[in-house]
Amino acid sequence: MDTHDLPPALADAARGFGRYLEGERARSPHTVRAYLSDVQSLLQVAAADGATNLDGIELSTLRRWLGAQSEAGMSRSTLARRAATARSFTSWAVREELLGSDPALRLKAPKRERALPGVLHQQQVLRVVDQLKAAAEDGGPLALRDRAMVELLYATGVRVGELAGMDVDDLDPDRRTLRVVGKGNKERTVPYGLPAAVAVDDWLRRGRPALVVTGSGPALFLGARGRRVDQRQVRTVVKDVLDALGDTAATGPHALRHSAATHLLDGGADLRAVQEILGHSSLATTQIYTHVSVDRLRQSYQQAHPRA
Template sequence: MNKQLDEQLHSFTEYLQIEKHYSVHTFEQYRHDIEEFYVFMKEQGLRSLKDVEYSDARLFLTKLHDHGLKRSSVSRKVSSIRSFYRYLNREKQLLDNPFSFVNLPKKEQRLPAFFYEEEIQALLDACNGDTPLELRNLAIFELLYATGIRVSECTNIQLGDVDLGMSTLLVKGKGKKERYVPFGSFANDALEQYILHSRPKLAKDGSHTQLLLNHRGGALTQRGIRLILNKIIEKASLTGKIHPHMLRHTFATHLLNNGADLRTVQELLGHAQLSSTQLYTHVSKDQLRKTYLAHHPRA
Protein backbone atom coordinates (compact mmCIF):
# COMPACT_ATOMS: atom_id res chain seq x y z
CA MET A 1 0.00 0.00 0.00
CA ASN A 2 1.48 3.39 -0.96
CA LYS A 3 1.64 6.31 1.46
CA GLN A 4 -1.32 8.22 -0.01
CA LEU A 5 -3.65 5.22 0.11
CA ASP A 6 -2.55 4.46 3.66
CA GLU A 7 -3.24 8.04 4.78
CA GLN A 8 -6.65 8.10 3.12
CA LEU A 9 -7.70 4.86 4.80
CA HIS A 10 -6.39 6.03 8.18
CA SER A 11 -8.33 9.30 7.86
CA PHE A 12 -11.52 7.42 6.97
CA THR A 13 -11.30 4.99 9.91
CA GLU A 14 -10.70 7.92 12.29
CA TYR A 15 -13.86 9.51 10.89
CA LEU A 16 -15.82 6.30 11.51
CA GLN A 17 -14.59 6.14 15.10
CA ILE A 18 -14.79 9.78 16.15
CA GLU A 19 -17.67 11.24 14.12
CA LYS A 20 -19.82 8.18 13.40
CA HIS A 21 -19.11 6.44 16.74
CA TYR A 22 -18.84 3.05 15.04
CA SER A 23 -17.71 0.08 17.11
CA VAL A 24 -14.23 -1.41 16.72
CA HIS A 25 -15.74 -4.44 14.98
CA THR A 26 -17.58 -2.25 12.44
CA PHE A 27 -14.71 0.02 11.42
CA GLU A 28 -12.34 -2.95 11.24
CA GLN A 29 -14.78 -4.52 8.80
CA TYR A 30 -14.68 -1.33 6.70
CA ARG A 31 -10.89 -1.39 6.83
CA HIS A 32 -10.74 -5.02 5.72
CA ASP A 33 -13.10 -4.39 2.78
CA ILE A 34 -11.12 -1.36 1.60
CA GLU A 35 -7.78 -3.14 1.94
CA GLU A 36 -9.21 -5.94 -0.18
CA PHE A 37 -10.06 -3.33 -2.81
CA TYR A 38 -6.50 -1.99 -2.59
CA VAL A 39 -5.21 -5.46 -3.46
CA PHE A 40 -7.51 -5.46 -6.50
CA MET A 41 -6.19 -2.03 -7.52
CA LYS A 42 -2.61 -3.29 -7.37
CA GLU A 43 -3.53 -6.29 -9.54
CA GLN A 44 -5.06 -3.91 -12.11
CA GLY A 45 -2.12 -1.51 -12.04
CA LEU A 46 -4.16 1.30 -10.46
CA ARG A 47 -1.87 3.44 -8.31
CA SER A 48 -4.43 5.85 -6.82
CA LEU A 49 -8.17 6.00 -6.12
CA LYS A 50 -8.66 8.74 -8.71
CA ASP A 51 -7.46 6.30 -11.40
CA VAL A 52 -10.39 3.95 -10.69
CA GLU A 53 -13.22 4.16 -13.23
CA TYR A 54 -16.74 2.73 -13.36
CA SER A 55 -15.52 -0.20 -15.47
CA ASP A 56 -12.99 -1.06 -12.72
CA ALA A 57 -15.74 -0.96 -10.11
CA ARG A 58 -17.82 -3.34 -12.23
CA LEU A 59 -14.83 -5.68 -12.64
CA PHE A 60 -14.27 -5.69 -8.87
CA LEU A 61 -17.94 -6.64 -8.37
CA THR A 62 -17.55 -9.48 -10.90
CA LYS A 63 -14.46 -10.80 -9.08
CA LEU A 64 -16.33 -10.86 -5.78
CA HIS A 65 -19.09 -12.93 -7.39
CA ASP A 66 -16.51 -15.25 -8.98
CA HIS A 67 -15.08 -15.95 -5.51
CA GLY A 68 -18.46 -17.39 -4.52
CA LEU A 69 -19.27 -14.79 -1.88
CA LYS A 70 -22.82 -14.45 -0.60
CA ARG A 71 -24.83 -11.55 -1.96
CA SER A 72 -24.95 -9.99 1.50
CA SER A 73 -21.12 -10.06 1.71
CA VAL A 74 -20.76 -8.54 -1.75
CA SER A 75 -23.24 -5.79 -0.84
CA ARG A 76 -21.36 -4.99 2.36
CA LYS A 77 -17.99 -4.72 0.60
CA VAL A 78 -19.34 -2.49 -2.16
CA SER A 79 -21.14 -0.32 0.43
CA SER A 80 -17.91 0.04 2.41
CA ILE A 81 -15.95 1.23 -0.63
CA ARG A 82 -18.80 3.50 -1.77
CA SER A 83 -18.85 5.13 1.68
CA PHE A 84 -15.07 5.51 1.56
CA TYR A 85 -15.28 7.36 -1.75
CA ARG A 86 -18.19 9.47 -0.48
CA TYR A 87 -16.07 10.52 2.50
CA LEU A 88 -13.14 11.48 0.24
CA ASN A 89 -15.55 13.43 -1.98
CA ARG A 90 -16.75 15.32 1.08
CA GLU A 91 -13.18 16.07 2.09
CA LYS A 92 -12.47 17.37 -1.46
CA GLN A 93 -9.73 14.72 -1.93
CA LEU A 94 -11.56 13.14 -4.87
CA LEU A 95 -14.10 14.48 -7.35
CA ASP A 96 -15.77 11.27 -8.55
CA ASN A 97 -17.19 8.12 -7.01
CA PRO A 98 -16.97 5.21 -9.49
CA PHE A 99 -19.13 3.08 -7.15
CA SER A 100 -22.07 5.53 -7.21
CA PHE A 101 -23.83 3.71 -10.03
CA VAL A 102 -22.84 0.13 -9.17
CA ASN A 103 -26.04 -1.79 -8.46
CA LEU A 104 -25.88 -3.82 -5.28
CA PRO A 105 -27.13 -7.41 -5.47
CA LYS A 106 -30.46 -7.98 -3.80
CA LYS A 107 -30.12 -9.54 -0.38
CA GLU A 108 -31.51 -12.97 0.33
CA GLN A 109 -34.77 -12.59 2.23
CA ARG A 110 -34.25 -14.82 5.24
CA LEU A 111 -37.10 -14.74 7.68
CA PRO A 112 -35.87 -14.42 11.26
CA ALA A 113 -36.35 -17.49 13.44
CA PHE A 114 -38.57 -17.04 16.49
CA PHE A 115 -40.26 -19.03 19.25
CA TYR A 116 -43.99 -19.69 19.50
CA GLU A 117 -45.68 -18.66 22.74
CA GLU A 118 -45.93 -22.24 24.00
CA GLU A 119 -42.19 -22.67 23.39
CA ILE A 120 -41.47 -19.50 25.37
CA GLN A 121 -43.52 -20.91 28.26
CA ALA A 122 -41.57 -24.18 28.14
CA LEU A 123 -38.30 -22.21 28.29
CA LEU A 124 -39.58 -20.12 31.20
CA ASP A 125 -40.59 -23.30 33.04
CA ALA A 126 -37.04 -24.57 32.55
CA CYS A 127 -35.74 -21.46 34.35
CA ASN A 128 -37.55 -22.30 37.59
CA GLY A 129 -35.38 -22.48 40.69
CA ASP A 130 -34.31 -20.44 43.70
CA THR A 131 -30.51 -20.66 43.65
CA PRO A 132 -28.61 -17.40 42.89
CA LEU A 133 -27.69 -18.61 39.39
CA GLU A 134 -31.21 -19.83 38.63
CA LEU A 135 -32.69 -16.49 39.70
CA ARG A 136 -30.13 -14.72 37.53
CA ASN A 137 -30.88 -16.93 34.52
CA LEU A 138 -34.61 -16.29 34.83
CA ALA A 139 -33.95 -12.54 35.03
CA ILE A 140 -31.84 -12.72 31.85
CA PHE A 141 -34.46 -14.67 29.92
CA GLU A 142 -37.36 -12.49 31.08
CA LEU A 143 -35.39 -9.33 30.28
CA LEU A 144 -34.39 -10.41 26.75
CA TYR A 145 -37.92 -11.52 25.90
CA ALA A 146 -39.61 -8.53 27.57
CA THR A 147 -37.47 -5.83 25.93
CA GLY A 148 -36.04 -7.30 22.70
CA ILE A 149 -32.64 -5.79 23.48
CA ARG A 150 -29.49 -7.08 21.79
CA VAL A 151 -27.23 -9.37 23.83
CA SER A 152 -24.46 -6.73 23.64
CA GLU A 153 -26.88 -4.18 25.11
CA CYS A 154 -27.85 -6.68 27.81
CA THR A 155 -24.28 -7.23 29.02
CA ASN A 156 -23.69 -3.45 29.16
CA ILE A 157 -26.62 -2.74 31.50
CA GLN A 158 -25.57 -1.03 34.74
CA LEU A 159 -27.50 -1.32 37.99
CA GLY A 160 -28.48 2.34 37.70
CA ASP A 161 -30.02 1.75 34.26
CA VAL A 162 -32.87 -0.31 35.76
CA ASP A 163 -35.88 1.51 37.20
CA LEU A 164 -38.08 -1.09 38.89
CA GLY A 165 -40.54 1.56 40.07
CA MET A 166 -41.27 2.68 36.50
CA SER A 167 -40.52 -0.73 34.92
CA THR A 168 -38.17 0.89 32.41
CA LEU A 169 -34.66 0.21 31.22
CA LEU A 170 -32.10 2.68 29.86
CA VAL A 171 -30.47 0.92 26.90
CA LYS A 172 -27.23 2.08 25.29
CA GLY A 173 -27.46 0.87 21.70
CA LYS A 174 -25.43 1.03 18.51
CA GLY A 175 -23.59 4.27 17.81
CA LYS A 176 -23.90 5.22 21.51
CA LYS A 177 -27.60 5.95 20.98
CA GLU A 178 -29.72 5.68 24.11
CA ARG A 179 -33.36 4.69 24.40
CA TYR A 180 -35.77 3.84 27.21
CA VAL A 181 -37.52 0.48 26.92
CA PRO A 182 -40.43 -0.58 29.16
CA PHE A 183 -40.81 -4.09 30.53
CA GLY A 184 -43.73 -5.97 32.03
CA SER A 185 -44.58 -7.28 35.49
CA PHE A 186 -43.02 -10.72 34.97
CA ALA A 187 -39.65 -9.24 34.02
CA ASN A 188 -39.98 -6.72 36.85
CA ASP A 189 -40.53 -9.50 39.41
CA ALA A 190 -37.64 -11.57 38.04
CA LEU A 191 -35.27 -8.58 38.09
CA GLU A 192 -36.33 -7.59 41.60
CA GLN A 193 -35.72 -11.12 42.93
CA TYR A 194 -32.32 -11.22 41.21
CA ILE A 195 -31.20 -7.77 42.41
CA LEU A 196 -32.38 -8.28 46.01
CA HIS A 197 -31.59 -11.94 46.63
CA SER A 198 -29.22 -13.26 43.96
CA ARG A 199 -26.84 -10.51 42.88
CA PRO A 200 -25.55 -9.72 46.41
CA LYS A 201 -24.51 -13.38 46.76
CA LEU A 202 -22.74 -13.38 43.37
CA ALA A 203 -20.93 -10.07 43.93
CA LYS A 204 -17.70 -11.07 45.68
CA ASP A 205 -16.11 -7.68 46.21
CA GLY A 206 -18.95 -5.40 45.17
CA SER A 207 -16.77 -3.50 42.70
CA HIS A 208 -18.79 -4.32 39.58
CA THR A 209 -21.57 -1.94 38.60
CA GLN A 210 -22.90 -4.18 35.81
CA LEU A 211 -26.33 -5.63 36.41
CA LEU A 212 -25.50 -9.18 35.34
CA LEU A 213 -22.71 -11.09 37.07
CA ASN A 214 -21.18 -14.51 36.49
CA HIS A 215 -20.64 -17.18 39.14
CA ARG A 216 -17.24 -15.67 40.04
CA GLY A 217 -18.70 -12.22 40.67
CA GLY A 218 -17.38 -10.70 37.45
CA ALA A 219 -19.32 -9.07 34.64
CA LEU A 220 -21.27 -11.56 32.52
CA THR A 221 -20.13 -11.69 28.88
CA GLN A 222 -22.05 -12.24 25.65
CA ARG A 223 -20.57 -15.74 25.45
CA GLY A 224 -21.78 -16.38 28.99
CA ILE A 225 -25.35 -15.45 28.05
CA ARG A 226 -25.21 -17.77 25.03
CA LEU A 227 -24.10 -20.68 27.27
CA ILE A 228 -26.91 -19.92 29.74
CA LEU A 229 -29.54 -19.93 26.99
CA ASN A 230 -28.18 -23.18 25.54
CA LYS A 231 -28.54 -24.83 28.96
CA ILE A 232 -32.12 -23.52 29.25
CA ILE A 233 -33.16 -24.98 25.90
CA GLU A 234 -31.54 -28.33 26.78
CA LYS A 235 -33.46 -28.40 30.05
CA ALA A 236 -36.69 -27.55 28.21
CA SER A 237 -36.06 -30.47 25.80
CA LEU A 238 -36.87 -28.29 22.79
CA THR A 239 -35.45 -29.28 19.42
CA GLY A 240 -33.32 -26.88 17.42
CA LYS A 241 -30.84 -24.23 18.46
CA ILE A 242 -31.27 -21.06 20.45
CA HIS A 243 -29.28 -17.86 20.20
CA PRO A 244 -29.89 -14.53 21.97
CA HIS A 245 -31.11 -12.82 18.80
CA MET A 246 -33.98 -15.32 18.56
CA LEU A 247 -35.51 -13.73 21.65
CA ARG A 248 -35.21 -10.33 19.96
CA HIS A 249 -36.94 -11.77 16.88
CA THR A 250 -39.59 -13.34 19.12
CA PHE A 251 -40.18 -10.07 20.98
CA ALA A 252 -40.84 -8.20 17.72
CA THR A 253 -42.93 -10.98 16.15
CA HIS A 254 -45.19 -11.44 19.17
CA LEU A 255 -45.79 -7.68 19.45
CA LEU A 256 -46.78 -7.43 15.79
CA ASN A 257 -48.89 -10.59 15.94
CA ASN A 258 -50.81 -9.06 18.83
CA GLY A 259 -51.54 -5.76 17.09
CA ALA A 260 -48.58 -3.46 17.86
CA ASP A 261 -47.87 -0.87 15.18
CA LEU A 262 -44.62 -0.99 13.21
CA ARG A 263 -43.32 2.42 14.35
CA THR A 264 -43.62 1.49 18.02
CA VAL A 265 -41.75 -1.78 17.48
CA GLN A 266 -39.09 0.14 15.56
CA GLU A 267 -38.57 2.47 18.54
CA LEU A 268 -38.44 -0.41 21.01
CA LEU A 269 -35.88 -2.32 18.94
CA GLY A 270 -33.74 0.76 18.37
CA HIS A 271 -33.80 0.37 14.58
CA ALA A 272 -32.58 3.43 12.69
CA GLN A 273 -34.53 2.43 9.57
CA LEU A 274 -38.14 1.24 9.43
CA SER A 275 -37.10 -1.22 6.70
CA SER A 276 -35.15 -3.19 9.32
CA THR A 277 -38.35 -3.64 11.34
CA GLN A 278 -40.53 -4.43 8.32
CA LEU A 279 -38.82 -7.82 7.98
CA TYR A 280 -40.89 -8.96 10.97
CA THR A 281 -44.16 -8.23 9.18
CA HIS A 282 -43.36 -11.12 6.82
CA VAL A 283 -43.06 -13.41 9.84
CA SER A 284 -46.35 -12.11 11.22
CA LYS A 285 -48.16 -12.61 7.93
CA ASP A 286 -46.77 -16.12 7.71
CA GLN A 287 -48.04 -16.84 11.23
CA LEU A 288 -51.48 -15.39 10.38
CA ARG A 289 -51.65 -17.56 7.28
CA LYS A 290 -50.79 -20.71 9.26
CA THR A 291 -53.45 -19.87 11.82
CA TYR A 292 -56.03 -19.28 9.06
CA LEU A 293 -55.24 -22.56 7.31
CA ALA A 294 -55.39 -24.43 10.58
CA HIS A 295 -58.73 -23.07 11.77
CA HIS A 296 -60.90 -21.89 8.88
CA PRO A 297 -63.41 -24.62 7.88
CA ARG A 298 -62.99 -23.93 4.15
CA ALA A 299 -59.24 -23.22 4.09
Protein backbone atom coordinates in the same frame (compact mmCIF):
# COMPACT_ATOMS: atom_id res chain seq x y z
CA MET B 1 -5.94 -5.09 9.52
CA ASP B 2 -2.80 -5.96 7.53
CA THR B 3 -2.02 -3.06 5.18
CA HIS B 4 1.66 -3.83 4.61
CA ASP B 5 1.04 -5.06 1.04
CA LEU B 6 -0.76 -1.84 0.02
CA PRO B 7 0.83 1.32 -1.42
CA PRO B 8 1.43 3.85 1.40
CA ALA B 9 -1.39 6.23 0.38
CA LEU B 10 -3.93 3.41 0.24
CA ALA B 11 -2.76 1.98 3.57
CA ASP B 12 -3.00 5.43 5.20
CA ALA B 13 -6.54 5.84 3.84
CA ALA B 14 -7.61 2.47 5.26
CA ARG B 15 -6.24 3.34 8.69
CA GLY B 16 -7.89 6.76 8.58
CA PHE B 17 -11.24 5.20 7.74
CA GLY B 18 -10.80 2.83 10.68
CA ARG B 19 -10.21 5.74 13.05
CA TYR B 20 -13.32 7.45 11.67
CA LEU B 21 -15.46 4.37 12.32
CA GLU B 22 -14.14 3.91 15.84
CA GLY B 23 -14.38 7.55 16.78
CA GLU B 24 -16.99 9.68 15.05
CA ARG B 25 -19.26 6.80 14.04
CA ALA B 26 -18.81 4.90 17.34
CA ARG B 27 -19.07 1.53 15.60
CA SER B 28 -18.56 -1.67 17.57
CA PRO B 29 -15.18 -3.45 17.25
CA HIS B 30 -16.88 -6.29 15.35
CA THR B 31 -18.41 -3.87 12.83
CA VAL B 32 -15.13 -2.00 12.40
CA ARG B 33 -13.29 -5.26 11.65
CA ALA B 34 -15.90 -6.25 9.06
CA TYR B 35 -15.80 -2.84 7.34
CA LEU B 36 -12.00 -2.75 7.26
CA SER B 37 -11.78 -6.29 5.92
CA ASP B 38 -14.00 -5.24 3.02
CA VAL B 39 -12.02 -2.05 2.43
CA GLN B 40 -8.74 -3.94 2.42
CA SER B 41 -10.14 -6.35 -0.16
CA LEU B 42 -11.23 -3.42 -2.35
CA LEU B 43 -7.90 -1.63 -2.04
CA GLN B 44 -5.98 -4.78 -2.93
CA VAL B 45 -7.95 -5.00 -6.18
CA ALA B 46 -7.29 -1.30 -6.83
CA ALA B 47 -3.56 -1.77 -6.15
CA ALA B 48 -3.45 -4.75 -8.49
CA ASP B 49 -4.91 -2.47 -11.17
CA GLY B 50 -2.04 -0.05 -10.63
CA ALA B 51 -3.66 2.47 -8.26
CA THR B 52 -1.23 4.11 -5.84
CA ASN B 53 -3.77 6.51 -4.28
CA LEU B 54 -7.53 6.73 -3.98
CA ASP B 55 -7.93 8.74 -7.18
CA GLY B 56 -7.05 5.50 -8.96
CA ILE B 57 -10.32 3.92 -7.78
CA GLU B 58 -13.06 4.25 -10.40
CA LEU B 59 -16.56 2.86 -10.81
CA SER B 60 -15.12 0.09 -13.01
CA THR B 61 -12.79 -0.87 -10.12
CA LEU B 62 -15.73 -1.26 -7.76
CA ARG B 63 -17.70 -3.26 -10.31
CA ARG B 64 -14.80 -5.63 -10.97
CA TRP B 65 -14.32 -6.08 -7.22
CA LEU B 66 -17.95 -7.05 -6.65
CA GLY B 67 -18.12 -9.08 -9.86
CA ALA B 68 -15.18 -11.26 -8.85
CA GLN B 69 -16.85 -11.98 -5.51
CA SER B 70 -20.14 -12.81 -7.19
CA GLU B 71 -18.38 -15.29 -9.47
CA ALA B 72 -16.71 -16.80 -6.40
CA GLY B 73 -20.18 -17.61 -5.00
CA MET B 74 -20.69 -14.78 -2.48
CA SER B 75 -24.31 -14.46 -1.35
CA ARG B 76 -26.42 -11.49 -2.36
CA SER B 77 -26.51 -10.41 1.27
CA THR B 78 -22.70 -10.32 1.48
CA LEU B 79 -22.39 -8.47 -1.83
CA ALA B 80 -24.94 -5.89 -0.66
CA ARG B 81 -23.04 -5.39 2.58
CA ARG B 82 -19.72 -4.95 0.78
CA ALA B 83 -21.25 -2.49 -1.68
CA ALA B 84 -22.55 -0.49 1.30
CA THR B 85 -19.07 -0.54 2.83
CA ALA B 86 -17.57 0.74 -0.43
CA ARG B 87 -20.09 3.60 -0.51
CA SER B 88 -19.30 4.54 3.09
CA PHE B 89 -15.57 4.45 2.38
CA THR B 90 -15.62 6.54 -0.81
CA SER B 91 -18.06 9.03 0.73
CA TRP B 92 -15.71 9.47 3.68
CA ALA B 93 -12.74 9.83 1.30
CA VAL B 94 -14.49 12.64 -0.63
CA ARG B 95 -15.20 14.50 2.62
CA GLU B 96 -11.55 14.09 3.60
CA GLU B 97 -10.53 15.37 0.11
CA LEU B 98 -8.72 12.13 -0.65
CA LEU B 99 -11.02 11.66 -3.66
CA GLY B 100 -12.08 14.34 -6.09
CA SER B 101 -15.41 12.67 -6.86
CA ASP B 102 -17.31 9.67 -5.52
CA PRO B 103 -17.10 6.66 -7.88
CA ALA B 104 -19.63 4.68 -5.80
CA LEU B 105 -22.57 7.00 -6.45
CA ARG B 106 -23.63 4.86 -9.43
CA LEU B 107 -22.63 1.53 -7.91
CA LYS B 108 -25.45 -1.00 -7.81
CA ALA B 109 -25.50 -4.27 -5.90
CA PRO B 110 -28.01 -7.11 -5.49
CA LYS B 111 -30.73 -6.49 -2.92
CA ARG B 112 -30.26 -8.31 0.35
CA GLU B 113 -32.00 -11.60 0.83
CA ARG B 114 -34.80 -11.02 3.31
CA ALA B 115 -34.59 -14.26 5.25
CA LEU B 116 -37.26 -14.69 7.89
CA PRO B 117 -35.71 -14.90 11.37
CA GLY B 118 -36.18 -17.86 13.68
CA VAL B 119 -39.11 -17.22 16.00
CA LEU B 120 -40.34 -19.08 19.08
CA HIS B 121 -44.01 -19.79 19.65
CA GLN B 122 -45.41 -18.19 22.79
CA GLN B 123 -45.81 -21.59 24.45
CA GLN B 124 -42.12 -22.29 23.83
CA VAL B 125 -41.19 -19.01 25.51
CA LEU B 126 -43.32 -20.00 28.50
CA ARG B 127 -41.49 -23.32 28.73
CA VAL B 128 -38.13 -21.53 28.64
CA VAL B 129 -38.99 -19.06 31.40
CA ASP B 130 -40.66 -21.74 33.52
CA GLN B 131 -37.53 -23.85 33.27
CA LEU B 132 -35.33 -20.90 34.30
CA LYS B 133 -37.67 -19.96 37.15
CA ALA B 134 -37.51 -23.48 38.57
CA ALA B 135 -33.71 -23.48 38.30
CA ALA B 136 -33.52 -20.10 40.06
CA GLU B 137 -35.59 -21.31 43.00
CA ASP B 138 -33.12 -24.05 43.84
CA GLY B 139 -29.93 -22.65 42.34
CA GLY B 140 -27.36 -20.03 43.17
CA PRO B 141 -26.75 -16.47 41.99
CA LEU B 142 -25.92 -17.48 38.42
CA ALA B 143 -29.29 -19.20 38.05
CA LEU B 144 -30.98 -16.01 39.24
CA ARG B 145 -28.91 -14.03 36.75
CA ASP B 146 -29.71 -16.33 33.84
CA ARG B 147 -33.43 -16.09 34.52
CA ALA B 148 -33.29 -12.28 34.74
CA MET B 149 -31.24 -11.96 31.54
CA VAL B 150 -33.56 -14.15 29.47
CA GLU B 151 -36.70 -12.51 30.86
CA LEU B 152 -35.29 -9.08 30.05
CA LEU B 153 -34.12 -10.08 26.57
CA TYR B 154 -37.59 -11.32 25.69
CA ALA B 155 -39.46 -8.52 27.49
CA THR B 156 -37.56 -5.73 25.76
CA GLY B 157 -36.14 -7.21 22.56
CA VAL B 158 -32.75 -5.63 23.31
CA ARG B 159 -29.59 -6.77 21.58
CA VAL B 160 -27.02 -8.87 23.44
CA GLY B 161 -24.46 -6.05 23.42
CA GLU B 162 -27.05 -3.67 24.82
CA LEU B 163 -27.90 -6.08 27.63
CA ALA B 164 -24.27 -6.71 28.53
CA GLY B 165 -23.57 -2.97 28.64
CA MET B 166 -26.43 -2.10 31.02
CA ASP B 167 -25.83 -0.58 34.42
CA VAL B 168 -28.04 -0.88 37.49
CA ASP B 169 -29.02 2.78 37.17
CA ASP B 170 -30.39 2.14 33.68
CA LEU B 171 -33.38 0.48 35.34
CA ASP B 172 -36.39 2.47 36.48
CA PRO B 173 -38.26 -0.10 38.60
CA ASP B 174 -41.12 2.25 39.45
CA ARG B 175 -42.04 2.86 35.81
CA ARG B 176 -40.72 -0.52 34.68
CA THR B 177 -38.61 1.03 31.94
CA LEU B 178 -35.05 0.53 30.83
CA ARG B 179 -32.61 3.03 29.36
CA VAL B 180 -30.84 1.37 26.44
CA VAL B 181 -27.73 2.61 24.64
CA GLY B 182 -27.95 1.19 21.13
CA LYS B 183 -25.98 1.40 17.90
CA GLY B 184 -24.24 4.70 17.33
CA ASN B 185 -24.64 5.50 21.05
CA LYS B 186 -28.30 6.32 20.46
CA GLU B 187 -30.41 6.11 23.60
CA ARG B 188 -33.97 4.85 23.86
CA THR B 189 -36.35 3.96 26.67
CA VAL B 190 -37.95 0.53 26.57
CA PRO B 191 -40.75 -0.77 28.83
CA TYR B 192 -40.73 -4.24 30.37
CA GLY B 193 -43.41 -6.33 32.03
CA LEU B 194 -44.04 -7.68 35.50
CA PRO B 195 -42.43 -11.14 35.00
CA ALA B 196 -39.17 -9.49 33.94
CA ALA B 197 -39.44 -7.02 36.82
CA VAL B 198 -39.79 -9.85 39.34
CA ALA B 199 -36.85 -11.77 37.87
CA VAL B 200 -34.60 -8.71 37.82
CA ASP B 201 -35.59 -7.76 41.36
CA ASP B 202 -34.72 -11.27 42.58
CA TRP B 203 -31.35 -11.01 40.86
CA LEU B 204 -30.60 -7.61 42.39
CA ARG B 205 -31.66 -8.67 45.91
CA ARG B 206 -30.34 -12.22 46.13
CA GLY B 207 -28.03 -12.86 43.20
CA ARG B 208 -25.91 -9.83 42.39
CA PRO B 209 -24.81 -9.11 46.01
CA ALA B 210 -23.34 -12.61 46.19
CA LEU B 211 -21.11 -11.98 43.16
CA VAL B 212 -20.11 -8.32 43.64
CA VAL B 213 -16.38 -7.62 43.92
CA THR B 214 -14.37 -4.40 44.06
CA GLY B 215 -14.17 -4.20 40.27
CA SER B 216 -17.84 -4.91 39.56
CA GLY B 217 -18.69 -1.26 39.11
CA PRO B 218 -22.28 -0.39 38.15
CA ALA B 219 -22.76 -3.36 35.79
CA LEU B 220 -26.28 -4.77 35.94
CA PHE B 221 -25.28 -8.34 35.13
CA LEU B 222 -22.12 -9.99 36.44
CA GLY B 223 -20.14 -13.08 35.56
CA ALA B 224 -19.02 -15.76 38.01
CA ARG B 225 -15.96 -13.70 38.98
CA GLY B 226 -17.94 -10.56 39.65
CA ARG B 227 -17.00 -8.67 36.49
CA ARG B 228 -19.45 -7.34 33.92
CA VAL B 229 -20.98 -10.20 31.95
CA ASP B 230 -19.73 -10.41 28.37
CA GLN B 231 -21.71 -11.14 25.22
CA ARG B 232 -20.27 -14.63 24.86
CA GLN B 233 -21.64 -15.62 28.27
CA VAL B 234 -25.09 -14.29 27.40
CA ARG B 235 -25.11 -16.17 24.10
CA THR B 236 -24.11 -19.39 25.84
CA VAL B 237 -26.95 -19.07 28.37
CA VAL B 238 -29.58 -18.50 25.68
CA LYS B 239 -28.21 -21.23 23.42
CA ASP B 240 -28.40 -23.75 26.24
CA VAL B 241 -32.02 -22.96 27.17
CA LEU B 242 -33.15 -23.01 23.53
CA ASP B 243 -31.31 -26.26 22.82
CA ALA B 244 -33.10 -27.77 25.82
CA LEU B 245 -36.47 -27.14 24.13
CA GLY B 246 -35.63 -29.73 21.50
CA ASP B 247 -38.40 -28.61 19.13
CA THR B 248 -37.24 -25.32 17.61
CA ALA B 249 -34.75 -24.22 14.99
CA ALA B 250 -34.48 -20.82 16.67
CA THR B 251 -31.05 -20.30 18.19
CA GLY B 252 -29.20 -17.59 20.07
CA PRO B 253 -30.26 -14.36 21.77
CA HIS B 254 -31.48 -12.83 18.52
CA ALA B 255 -34.24 -15.47 18.51
CA LEU B 256 -35.61 -13.81 21.65
CA ARG B 257 -35.41 -10.40 19.99
CA HIS B 258 -37.18 -11.74 16.89
CA SER B 259 -39.78 -13.46 19.04
CA ALA B 260 -40.46 -10.34 21.10
CA ALA B 261 -41.03 -8.26 17.96
CA THR B 262 -43.25 -10.87 16.32
CA HIS B 263 -45.36 -11.43 19.43
CA LEU B 264 -45.83 -7.67 19.84
CA LEU B 265 -47.14 -7.41 16.29
CA ASP B 266 -49.27 -10.53 16.73
CA GLY B 267 -50.81 -8.83 19.75
CA GLY B 268 -51.69 -5.70 17.79
CA ALA B 269 -48.74 -3.40 18.52
CA ASP B 270 -48.14 -0.53 16.11
CA LEU B 271 -45.25 -1.10 13.71
CA ARG B 272 -43.62 2.23 14.58
CA ALA B 273 -43.86 1.45 18.28
CA VAL B 274 -42.03 -1.84 17.66
CA GLN B 275 -39.43 0.07 15.62
CA GLU B 276 -38.83 2.37 18.58
CA ILE B 277 -38.62 -0.52 21.06
CA LEU B 278 -36.09 -2.41 18.93
CA GLY B 279 -34.05 0.69 18.13
CA HIS B 280 -34.24 0.26 14.35
CA SER B 281 -33.18 3.36 12.43
CA SER B 282 -35.32 2.33 9.46
CA LEU B 283 -38.92 1.16 9.47
CA ALA B 284 -38.06 -1.18 6.60
CA THR B 285 -35.93 -3.24 8.99
CA THR B 286 -38.88 -3.67 11.34
CA GLN B 287 -41.24 -4.62 8.53
CA ILE B 288 -39.67 -8.05 8.16
CA TYR B 289 -41.58 -9.03 11.30
CA THR B 290 -44.88 -8.33 9.58
CA HIS B 291 -43.89 -11.02 7.08
CA VAL B 292 -43.20 -13.40 9.95
CA SER B 293 -46.63 -12.70 11.44
CA VAL B 294 -48.40 -13.22 8.12
CA ASP B 295 -46.50 -16.46 7.57
CA ARG B 296 -47.52 -17.73 11.01
CA LEU B 297 -51.13 -16.69 10.32
CA ARG B 298 -51.07 -18.63 7.06
CA GLN B 299 -49.74 -21.74 8.81
CA SER B 300 -52.46 -21.53 11.48
CA TYR B 301 -55.13 -21.13 8.79
CA GLN B 302 -53.91 -24.12 6.82
CA GLN B 303 -53.83 -26.28 9.93
CA ALA B 304 -57.23 -25.22 11.28
CA HIS B 305 -59.56 -24.44 8.38
CA PRO B 306 -61.43 -27.45 6.99
CA ARG B 307 -61.19 -26.13 3.43
CA ALA B 308 -57.72 -24.64 3.57
